[in-house]
Amino acid sequence: MILLIDISANNQHSLDTQIEKVKTRDGECFIAKPFNKRKIFWKDRSNTAAIAAHTNAFKINEDVVIPLDKLADYNDGIEHINIRLSIGNKIDTLAEIKACFESLKPESNLIKDKITSSLILLNQISNQWLDLLNRLNEQKVLKQIQAAQVVISYINEFAHPLDDLLMGDVFIDIRNQARVIHQKYREVRLFVAAHMHAGDGNVHTNVPVHSHNTKMLHKAESVVDEIMHLASSLGGVVSGEHGIGLTKYQYLSDEFKQAFTQYKAKIDPNNHFNKGKLMPGSGLNNAFTPSLRLVE
Numbered sequence: 001m002i003l004l005i006d007i008s009a010n011n012q013h014s015l016d017t018q019i020e021k022v023k024t025r026d027g028e029c030f031i032a033k034p035f036n037k038r039k040i041f042w043k044d045r046s047n048t049a050a051i052a053a054h055t056n057a058f059k060i061n062e063d064v065v066i067p068l069d070k071l072a073d074y075n076d077g078i079e080h081i082n083i084r085l086s087i088g089n090k091i092d093t094l095a096e097i098k099a100c101f102e103s104l105k106p107e108s109n110l111i112k113d114k115i116t117s118s119l120i121l122l123n124q125i126s127n128q129w130l131d132l133l134n135r136l137n138e139q140k141v142l143k144q145i146q147a148a149q150v151v152i153s154y155i156n157e158f159a160h161p162l163d164d165l166l167m168g169d170v171f172i173d174i175r176n177q178a179r180v181i182h183q184k185y186r187e188v189r190l191f192v193a194a195h196m197h198a199g200d201g202n203v204h205t206n207v208p209v210h211s212h213n214t215k216m217l218h219k220a221e222s223v224v225d226e227i228m229h230l231a232s233s234l235g236g237v238v239s240g241e242h243g244i245g246l247t248k249y250q251y252l253s254d255e256f257k258q259a260f261t262q263y264k265a266k267i268d269p270n271n272h273f274n275k276g277k278l279m280p281g282s283g284l285n286n287a288f289t290p291s292l293r294l295v296e
Contacts, residue, residue, distance in 0.1 A: 001027075001074045003198055004041055021149060025072075051193040051208055060207040062224055062247070063240030064231035067203050076146075077230040078192050078205070080136065081223060083145055085190045087133045090154050093185040094126045097178050106176070111170065118165050125158050154182065188216050191224060202240045 005022065010014035019031055032038045051059075066074045101119055106112045129152060135141045144150040159182070166175050188210065196203040205227050209220045228238050228251045238244075238251045260278055264271075276282050 001072065004040075004045055045195070048195040051206060058209060058211045058245075060206075060209060060220055060224060061204060061205045062227060062238075062241070063202060063242050064227065064236055064238055066196075066201045066203055066234055066236040068198075068232060070234040070236065071196070071198060071201065071229060073202075073234055074195070074203065074230065074236070076142070077234075078194050078227070079146055081226055081230075082191050083142070084133065084136055085192075085223070087129050087136075087152060089185055089189040090152065091126055091133070093154065093182055094122050094129075094158065094183070096181050098126075100177055100181065101174075107169075114166055114171070115174075119164055119196050121161055122158065128157075152224065161276045168181050188213060190216065190220055192223065194228065197241075201236070205239075219229070246277070246279060246282070249282060252278075 007015065007018055007022075009018065022029060022031075030041075032041050053273070094252050096194065097118065101115055101122070104115055106115060132141065132145070132150070132152065136145075141150070145152070161179070162178060163175060190207060190209070193206045193208070195206075196214070207220045207223055209216050224247075226246075231238060232251075236247050244252070257278070257280065
């Protein structure tokens, strides 16, 4: 988590005094006094939308509001989801590479031995990652990964050792097959990117997705379910700066829906405004988002 605070005052001494009062918990503090330094930090803030470049600018954007004293807990919850998604994606990558290698029918004993060694490496790494995934709910394990005391790297732990095992021109095709599979899974790796108005607890929670990939979209929907549950469990609400909309109707309580229906009937008995919106029976059945990839 990065927290940007803009502090201003008419009196330099007062300003310096307040800056010195800023404390950190388990982190580092950088004070950007010169104008050019401040511009660098705020430029990074404005660049947060660049996360959507991963999926051709398409993303699910679900903003929630979190109590201020629970923002760090929300951040930990989102990181837990991201770490789980990342490890799961790597394990799925190895599973397809394993199936690919096991389907090979090498005629040479040398190639056969190298493939066997590659599968031993693959199974070893896969089991390590699976163990971490199963223990992710342990606070100690999560903190170790967050602090980079435990680093899970496909490239360093599997790709580089695999290239060392499969050196030489005779293995070019096999190495390329592994790279193609890895790239395919990187393309569909889900992650949650959150940026927020920390002062009022409004959090923009974005999940970049490929709009033409139905499987990825369905998986993203289940991640949104987790996000809404996390927000509610921390005493937050599913409505934020961007309102409720169609996609959040399923997360509203029956009491809220009933109260809104009564209110709408009172102020708009002829149903002129947003006909059918947030009413019983409304939802996602008639919602449609075109696939930018297919249009392209």
